[in-house]
Amino acid sequence: MKKRPLTLxxxxxxxxxxxxxxxxxRYGT
Structure with missing residues (x-):
């Protein structure tokens, strides 16, 4: 999986x- 930019x-x-x-x-999952 490609890492998305931090802003995205x-x-x-x-x-x-x-x-x-x-x-x-980050999302609590």
Whole structure:
């Protein structure tokens, strides 16, 4: 999975392809 830019990561919902390790603590999932 490609890592999104930080600005895009902040605005995108949790269903986008981000790192699971980042997603769980960023979005609480």
């Amino acid at each position: 990561k902040q605005t995108t919902p949790k269903h986008v392809d981000v790192d699971p390790a980042n997603a769980w603590h």
